[in-house]
Structure formats: C-alpha cells, structure tokens
Amino acid sequence: MLVMGILNVTPDSFADGGRHNDFEAAVEHGLEMIAEGVDIIDIGGESTRPGAERVSETEEIARTIPVIKELSKHRVTISIDTMRASTAEAAIKAGASIINDVSGGLADVAMLQTAAQLQVPYIAMHWRGHAKEMNSKAIYGDVVVDVISELNERIEAALDVGIHRNKLIIDPGIGFAKEAEHNWAIIESIDRIVAMGYPVLVGASRKRFLGGDSPDEREQATIELTKRLSSTGVWAVRVHSVKPHKQVLSS
Structure with a gap:
C-alpha cells in the first residue's frame, strides 16, 4: 500500500492550515516527506474542509505551481x-503526474475531458457538493450502496470522455458529506469499494470521526487505521505525517 503525503499550500486547511502556506515552508515540508520515503506528494492550494471559502483559480495556481516545479526536480511522484481543469493542466505541465479531484469531475465540466487529453492517472472521489453545502447532503439509504452507485456514475462519465480504465483511481470520500457513522460504515465495508475493480485511495487522516479534540490528537488513530487498511487491498492512504505510516506498513 502506498503512502500519499498531504502538502496543503493553504492558510485554512483543517489539520495543518498555515503551516506550509508559503513557498519556502511548502518546499521544506515536501523535502522532509521525500526523505521519509513518501510515494506520492499531493499538493493542494484550496481547502476543502467543511465550510471553507473557495479561492480563485489565479490564487490556487499561484500557490501550487511554484512548489510543484521545485519538488518535481527531486524525482518524486506529485x-x-x-477541482479545476485549468489548475490541473497547469500542474501537469509543471511536473505533476496525477490529478486528484475531490469532486470526481462534478465541480468543473471541463475536468474529465482535460484529464482524458492529458492521459494521466485521475482520482475521482465521491462528492456531493462544495464545502459550504456538504454537511446538509449527508443523507443516505445505505451509505455503502449509495457511494458505490455514485462512484459508478463518475466512472462511467470518465470512461465516456475517453479516460482510460487503467488511468482511473477511486476514493470513497471519507469525511465529505458524511457523518461519523457513514465514515465507519465505509471503512468496515472497504472490501466492497476495492471489489469495484479500481485502485482505491482512502483519505481519513486526522478527521473528526476518529475522535480527539484536535487534529493532532487523531494522529495515532490515523496510524491504526492505516495498519487496518493495509490488508484490504487499498491502493494508497492519504496522510499528513509520512514517517509513522511508512513504519507501520513495513513492520
């Protein structure tokens, strides 16, 4: 199982907002993750925490592209x-090689077509709306059945515009339009997501459903979850701290 390290070049991400919000701090953190054996660095310039304000395309590109250009010199997968096709295209040109779209192509009508043209791996997450509206959409009959159904819709949309089947990765969207019980139900049935036949990314790092008053207090629970997922066929976990997750996977 791969470890994807989170690099938020943002002032307002829920777990590390502001820690890496300038070029030097972001590059330094990226180099630390490389030294710790990270498999993929996931660089974002817009917070998607519940309630977050959207940033402009110009600001998102200004935050991320210089960092991608610098870190791509170090032979790491980025x-x-x-959620924006324009940002994705600029990032791939700058040295990134994977698009991670939390909206699964729903936020920008040009995204799927752009991903198809770029011919790079595309991660489609289960998503029901932007940060300010997601909490009101956490209503399910059977959350696992509904997530699989809605992911299948995004897969079909991706295939229809020419994204190759072997370029698709899926993410059940832990913490996005989901209550704690929904998140746990997905984790407990992760084998059903894996059985869909695509690589599966799980991003649960330091999220509120794990318990603890602050994101930092949830780190141990995140590590335990990585250990649990390591035997399920999940492709990768998206985490804030690389070293302890690499250690638990090699033990």
Missing part, C-alpha cells in the same frame, strides 16, 4: 489536488 499529484495535484484540485
């Missing part, structure tokens, strides 16, 4: 965490 993904761009964006």
